[in-house]
Every structure is written in structure tokens, then in C-alpha cells.
Amino acid sequence: MTPVKRREKLSQTTQAVAVRASIALGTIDVDALPRDEFAYPGPLRDKLIASILNGSKTTTTSLLAEYLTDGDEPSPVGALSAPH
Numbered sequence: 001m002t003p004v005k006r007r008e009k010l011s012q013t014t015q016a017v018a019v020r021a022s023i024a025l026g027t028i029d030v031d032a033l034p035r036d037e038f039a040y041p042g043p044l045r046d047k048l049i050a051s052i053l054n055g056s057k058t059t060t061t062s063l064l065a066e067y068l069t070d071g072d073e074p075s076p077v078g079a080l081s082a083p084h
Contacts (some may be wrong), residue, residue, distance in 0.1 A: 017078060036081035049083050 023030060038052070038060065040047040051057035067074045075081075 020078070020080065023080070033080050033082040035084040037084045052083055070076060 036039065037045075038048040062074070064074060
């Protein structure tokens with residue numbers, strides 16, 4: 001990884017930590033977070049959304065291979081989003 005990429009990644013992580021602190025302190029509008037989808041429509045999605053809304057699910061992960069297959073760019077470590 002180049003020094004520039006390393007600095008960019010560190011900056012993104014620092015920003016994500018600051019956002020998490022702001023949410024915890026109530027100084028950020030959660031409605032302003034980018035929207036994300038979790039699973040396909042159906043019982044699994046319903047269960048995931050319920051877990052997010054009741055606070056028992058606070059993190060999620062994805063396989064890098066899924067991003068590569070879809071041609072998407074992975075989110076930076078610590079990025080926040082809200083259910084769509």
C-alpha cells in the first residue's frame with residue numbers, strides 16, 4: 001500500500017470513529033447516514049432489520065469477493081449506514 005493510500009485509509013477510519021462518537025453523544029442525525037440494504041427481501045432481511053432497530057446488531061461484514069463480483073468498491077473500515 002502506498003503512503004498516500006495508507007493516509008487516506010487512516011483518515012477514513014478516523015472519520016468513522018468520530019461519527020460513531022457523535023452518534024453515541026446524540027450529536028449526529030442518524031437519518032442523514034447513507035442507506036444500505038441487508039440481505040434479500042424476506043424473512044432473513046426482516047430479522048436483520050429488527051435486530052438493527054432493537055440495537056442487538058451493531059456491525060456487519062461482507063465478503064470482498066461479493067464486491068469484486070458486483071464491481072462495487074468496498075466501504076472503508078468503520079463506515080456507517082442505516083437500513084434502507
